[in-house]
Amino acid sequence: MTQEQKAETAREAFYARIDPQHMTPLWSVMSGLITPKPRSRAEAHIWHYGDVRPALMEAGELITAKEAERRVLILENPGLRGHSKITTSLYAGLQLVLPGEVAPCHRHSQSALRFVLEGSGAHTAVGGERTHMQPGDFVITPNWAWHDHGNETGAPMVWLDGLDIPLVQFLDASFAEMLGADEQPVSRPAGDAMARYGDGLLPVDFQSTSRTSPVFNYPYARSREALETMRRTDEWDACHGLKMRYVNPVDGDYAMPTMATFIQLLPKGFQTRGYRSSDATVFVCVEGSGSTTIGEVSFAWGKNDIFVAPSWHHLAHQASEDAVLFSYSDRVVQEKLGLWREDRGNN
Numbered sequence: 001m002t003q004e005q006k007a008e009t010a011r012e013a014f015y016a017r018i019d020p021q022h023m024t025p026l027w028s029v030m031s032g033l034i035t036p037k038p039r040s041r042a043e044a045h046i047w048h049y050g051d052v053r054p055a056l057m058e059a060g061e062l063i064t065a066k067e068a069e070r071r072v073l074i075l076e077n078p079g080l081r082g083h084s085k086i087t088t089s090l091y092a093g094l095q096l097v098l099p100g101e102v103a104p105c106h107r108h109s110q111s112a113l114r115f116v117l118e119g120s121g122a123h124t125a126v127g128g129e130r131t132h133m134q135p136g137d138f139v140i141t142p143n144w145a146w147h148d149h150g151n152e153t154g155a156p157m158v159w160l161d162g163l164d165i166p167l168v169q170f171l172d173a174s175f176a177e178m179l180g181a182d183e184q185p186v187s188r189p190a191g192d193a194m195a196r197y198g199d200g201l202l203p204v205d206f207q208s209t210s211r212t213s214p215v216f217n218y219p220y221a222r223s224r225e226a227l228e229t230m231r232r233t234d235e236w237d238a239c240h241g242l243k244m245r246y247v248n249p250v251d252g253d254y255a256m257p258t259m260a261t262f263i264q265l266l267p268k269g270f271q272t273r274g275y276r277s278s279d280a281t282v283f284v285c286v287e288g289s290g291s292t293t294i295g296e297v298s299f300a301w302g303k304n305d306i307f308v309a310p311s312w313h314h315l316a317h318q319a320s321e322d323a324v325l326f327s328y329s330d331r332v333v334q335e336k337l338g339l340w341r342e343d344r345g346n347n
Contacts, residue, residue: 042087042280042310043079044294049117049304056096056158065101065149066182072096072161077308084165086308087280089330090259091165096158097122097151105148105184108176111212111258112141112163115284115326116220117304119157124149126216128187133159136220136286138246138263138326140256142212144175146184160284160306162328164258193217197249206250211257213248218255220286224324227265239275239344241266241317253332260331266290266319273316277342279329280311288323292316314345 001009015025026033056073065071072093077086086092095114097103105125114124116137123130124139126147133139139159141147151157168174196203198215208214223244230242237243243264246255254260260279266272266288283292289302294315299307309315317325334340 038278038311040088040280040311041079042077042085042308044297044299044307044309044313045078046299046301046305046307047075048301049306052094053118053158056094057156060096060098060156065097065103069106070095070103070161075306079310086282087166087310087330089164089167089170089333090280090282090328091161091163092282092306092308093161094158095149095161096156097149098156099151099154101151102182103149104182105146105179106176107144107146107179109143109174110163110165110168111143111256112147112161113256113259113261113328114139114141115160115162117158117160117284119151119153119155121153122149122151122157124217125184125186128184129192129216130186130190131193131217132190133157133217134220136224136324136326138218138220138223138255138261140213140216140218142210142216142256146179148179148183150183162259162282164330167258167330167333200249202250208250211248211253213246213250213255215249215255218246223263227263227324231265231267236267236270238273240264241270241272241319256332258330258333259328261328262326264325264327266317266323266325268319268321268323271316271318274314274345275316275343276312276314277331278311278340279331279334281309281327281329281331283307283309284326286324286326288319288321290317290319290321290323292318314343 072095074084075086075092116133116135120134121132123132126141127145193215241264243262246261248255285301285303285305291298291300292315294309295313331340
């Protein structure tokens with residue numbers, strides 16, 4: 001037996017001896033723990049709304065919103081099937097509330113966003129205030145806030161749910177409870193939060209008790225008007241077109257503590273420079289059409305289509321007509337931890 005073989009035999013015997021003590025040598029696994037670049041099983045993928053909507057409507061025939069508690073079809077990343085994840089740290093699902101239904105009131109540790117895709121006038125209630133939702137609205141449910149949804153209109157209401165479920169699950173910090181009533185008492189008039197916090201004003205003695213924005217509905221009409229006004233300056237970013245982030249008006253930070261949310265305008269014919277970042281990102285086409293190349297795969301998208309770009313994958317957008325994209329990622333968490341990194345194609 002050679003010296004090398006003797007050494008390997010001794011190592012194997014050592015590994016076998018320490019295994020019952022629940023120990024593993026770092027040097028045998030280090031290359032998989034500390035990688036030179038992100039190594040995720042998540043894959044680039046697209047869900048065309050026209051393809052998934054029929055399944056969502058069929059779900060509406062099979063189970064009520066009250067029976068399901070939340071009638072949602074989860075968008076599972078093809079590389080992460082069975083884990084209820086669209087990225088390694090984020091969740092996405094399509095929720096349906098039919099006319100006359102109420103999704104009963106509950107609260108949980110997880111923060112949630114709603115991005116409205118279809119329907120007009122149904123409501124979400126958060127912290128005693130109802131907000132009526134329109135397509136393109138970005139609505140926040142802060143963690144541990146009572147919330148319920150209702151649809152008094154004559155048409156189905158569909159929105160994208162985005163939650164930090166995988167992150168909270170990883171931290172073993174999940175708590176949830178039901179209110180015991182379908183709907184929470186309404187204690188504030190509609191529009192109260194926007195009036196108090198969303199018009200460049202704050203109550204004189206306001207002291208924030210949450211890391212989440214006190215404004216919980218960012219209407220699309222206001223966001224779209226802002227984008228249209230800013231486009232006149234022609235200050236287009238080569239990687240993003242005209243991209244803005246939703247903010248907390250109290251401190252200017254991201255609107256949510258665990259999910260960064262964005263909206264961007266891509267004018268007709270605009271093609272972005274190749275870009276990649278360490279935050280895997282979920283995109284929704286709000287209006288218009290175009291295509292996005294992620295790594296070696298290209299996806300054509302249109303209104304209400306949803307697609308995901310994994311961490312550190314090159315992506316480039318091209319707009320066939322004026323297009324608006326909403327997106328969310330865990331960038332806010334990565335920035336707070338000093339981990340976020342981007343490559344703007346200059347290297």
